[in-house]
Every structure is written in C-alpha cells, then in structure tokens.
Amino acid sequence: MKKELAGIYTVWLRDLKRYLRDRPRVIGSFAQPILFLFVLGTGIASSFSVFGGGGGEEFLDFMFPGIIGMTVLFTSFFSAMSIVWDREFGFLREILVAPISRTSIVVGKLLGGSTIAMIQGSIILMLSPLLGIPIDFLIFFKVLGVMFLMAMVISGMGIMLASVIKSMQAFQVITNFLLMPMFFLSGALFPLNRTVEWMNIVSKANPLSYGIDAMRFTLLGDVSLQLYPMWLDVLVLSFLIVAFSVTGAFLFNRQD
C-alpha cells in the first residue's frame, strides 16, 4: 500500500514539475482564455446593441465562468492524453516497468492533470476583479472544488480515450470532433436553456455542461442562469468521476 501511494505521488509530482518548468505552456494556456474572453467576448457583447438588446456587460460576466471551464477542460484533457505519446516515446515506459500497479499510475495521472488544471483555472480566476465579479475566500475554495470535480471528470475521460487510442493522428481527430463540440455545447458561451431544443437535449449528455453550470452558480450566484440545481451538478460530476476513472483504470490495465 505504501508502495502504491509512493507510485501515485511520483506520477503526480512528475506531471506537476514538468508543468511548472514549461514556461511557454504556462503562458500559452493563459493567452487563449484571455483572447476568448476579451476579444471574442467583448466583440459578441458589443454586437448585442446592433441587433437590439442590452446587457453587453453582463454577457462578459456570463462568459467568465465558461472561460474558466474551458481552461480546465483543455488543460486536464491534454494532460491525460499525454499518455498517448508518453507511452511510445517517453517516461511512461519507465513507470510501466516499475513495480507499481497500473491503477496507481491512473490515479496519479488523474490527480496530476487535475492539479495542473486547478492551477490554470485559478490564474484565470484572478482576472475576476477586472470584470467586477466579487470574490472572497469562501467563493474561491468553492470554485476550486468545482474545478477539481470538472478536472477529474475530464482527466478520467482523457485516460479512457488514451488507453484505447494509440496514434497521434487519432488524437487530432478527437480534439476536433469531441473536445470542440463539448465546449460549444456546454453553455460556456451562451445560455443553453434559451437556444433551440436539440442543443438543450444534447447538452444534457455533456459532462461539461454540469461543470459549467456549477461554476457559474458558484461564481455569480445568479439563480436565473442555473440549468440544474447545484446538488444535481455535484452528483452527476461525482458519479462521472467514479465511472470514468474505473473504466479508465480497467482499460489501462489491459495489456496489448
């Protein structure tokens, strides 16, 4: 048991150290959300007045939790998917021949990806004063909790996919056909309950929409924007964490 914990810790620590040393990655992953928020967000907000209707500033507030969600989504997904090339060309082989179980590797990877995603999300969260969204310690820790749930779900999903997918090409396809639709249909950029019916239905099957919903309510505290009650969000996310990580561990355990 002690050995397995040491294994989990090693895998986690490695991911974290790598991340902290990779300056371009830290800066790069910070740039994309800012671009989305201040360029795309401001642009869309100002178009409201053209087509009649107000609430341009409120739109930025609305979008902010979505952008944090986006950061968490991409960071944790790519962290987990790094298994794909790490297996073939990197350090993962060293871990795979070490005397620790595959399950510990999966747990370490889940926690590693989630920790990095929470750090990235927190950096974006620091922008909230710019938007005039009040934040205190309590809210911060609640947001941290929501980020953790989201990151674990997405990491679990990433590990599940990484255990099945072995090539880099397939990885590109997944990014385009899974990650982007997941992001667009998560309610990060527009309220899902006010769009066409099919989008609303599809979004219910999207794990991310529960995360974004929880994030928005925690940050803005606006009941009118809520899609689901908070307890349901937490329940769905917790259930998915268990389901995805157990499946992920099972798939990863299977040898070729």
Next chain:
Amino acid sequence: MAWLKGKVAIKQMGYIDKSKDNKSENIIEVKNLVKEFKGLRAVDNISFSVKKNEIFGFLGPNGAGKTTTINMICTLLSKTSGSITLDGYSISKERNKIRNCIGMVFQDPSLDDRLTALENLHFHGLLYNIPRATLKKRSEEVLDMVNLTERKNNLVMTFSGGMRRRLEIARGLLHYPKVLFLDEPTLGLDPQTRNKIWDYIIKLKENREITIFMTSHYMEETEICDRIAVIDRGKIIALDTPENLKNMIGGDIITLTSEDNIKLKKYVEDINGIEVHDVNEEKIRFEVKNSSGFVPRLIKESPVKILSITARKPTLNDVFLELTGREIREENASSKDSMRMRMRRRMRH
C-alpha cells in the same frame, strides 16, 4: 501438526534448497513463447534460457521479434501463449516481483527531459521504494560510474544522445536489478559514443554480479556476449557462443575478383572440394580453413589472372548470411521507425 512436521522434514532433506539451485542456474526461462498481432506472428514459438550472470544477446534484423520478446519478459506486453519465468517468478502471476528485479534501458529514450539527471534518478528511487539515504548513496555511485556526476543538476534536455544513454543505464542499475535489459542501447549513437557505452557495460560486468540481456543489430557489438541467440522472423535459428557460431562458417572467408570468374570458380571447386558462391557479377566468395597458406598458393597456381583478393575472419554477419541467405542490415525504415527517429531528433534539441 503432522503437516507442519512434513514441511520441516522436506526442508531438512534439502528439497527446497535443491529447487533454489535450479533457479540459480537459469535466471530466465522462456518456453514456447508466441506473440501474435492481429494474426501476424511476431514471435513464433521460441524457447530459450538465460544463465545467471552471463551476457546474453539477441541478434537479428529489425522486426525480427527482439523487442517484442523483451517487452513480454519485462511485463510490458502480454503473451499470446507460452511461459516465462524470471528468477523463479512466473510472468502471469508475479508481475511486480519480476519488475522489482529487472532494470531496463529501452530502445527509445525514456528519461524525462524536463527533469534534471538527479531528479530522474530520484523518481526512479521513489517508484522502486528505495529508502532515501540509500537512494542518495546509490545515485552518487551510479552517476560516478557513467561519469555524469558533474552534470547531475542539469536538465536532461541539455544532454547529448550518449549522455542520455549513460544516464539511462545508471538509472536502470539504481535498484540493483538482477537482470539488466539493454534493448539496442547504442542505436542512433556515433561510433565513438557506442564504444564508450560498451566500456561502461563491460566495467559494470566486472564489478558486480548481474545478468545482462541485450539486443542489437550491430554485429560487432554482440561479440561481447557469452551466448547469442540469432533471431529471424520470430524464430531462434541458432543459439551458441559467438566462437561456436563463427566456427559454423568453417574457416576464413575469401572474396576475389578475376578475369574469368566462371573458370576460376570451377577450378577452386575441383581442387579444394568446396562450394563457391557468387557475391555479384564481379565477385565470388568461399571459405577455407587456413587462408594464409591458401592465398599465395592460389595466386601462383590459378589458371586465370586474379585481379583482387581479400581474406578475413568470419563475423556474425557471415553467420547470419549462412543461416538465412540474407544479410542483417537496416532495411527500409518503417513508418514507425521514421517517426521514432523524428521524435528522437526533436527530443535532442
């Protein structure tokens, strides 16, 4: 308590010790091992054993099944059928016990290049549950062995290919494994660095009791092995000491060019009763027991004018040629190989 008495009695009779003796002779035993990838037999029913403290080598061209076999022994890949035991542990049941007593140097780099040399060793120690104080001592020891002590706090990213390999060997030894696997340890390195790597391995062998299992497709490198298994298309086609393998050739190898090869060929075959092969349109090749006496005599007595002649000792490449009719050389790199090379280059910069 009768059953307990029985057990003690067996122990006293030396029954258990005897099985231990068997274990100490062969550290790895592979029986009827098969690996299929989607109907393709990469490893085709091979059996062999590796003796304790020997250097055992796999020699064969790319894609012969060397790495596949090693990956199965080191628990990275599941077998289709057959059995493997390492130090008495069965691969099917006691995977973690096997992992504990093997050290790996992979064909592809498996260091984390964003970590320093020492950190790479530190992570290895954590994974193998080496106590902190021991880890510190051993890290210094292995770094010293591969002459990397001065660079221990540098990021691996800044290391050359040879330095990385040396660090990987050091890391593979950190937990004092019983068997060290070296899968193409010198692939992609320049000749000078390759020699250095082998110097370290020979030095290592002199200083401690360890079994080394290596693969290579560079002939001359496998000469340091105590025993070599020649592997081709998933099968072991010969297994012996390098000396005995070379003795299969039956003497020195003569290659020559003359004004009339057909005539000369017939002459040599008639006089000496040996078979002569065509290498290409210009050259013929045959083996003789004692070339230093034969060559001057042939030049003097040959019915046709000899334009060039070389005589040399047989190499393992000749053995492979003899066994398969083909030469071991780098065939066209597969897409995966070229991907590997690209990654390797990328990792180095």
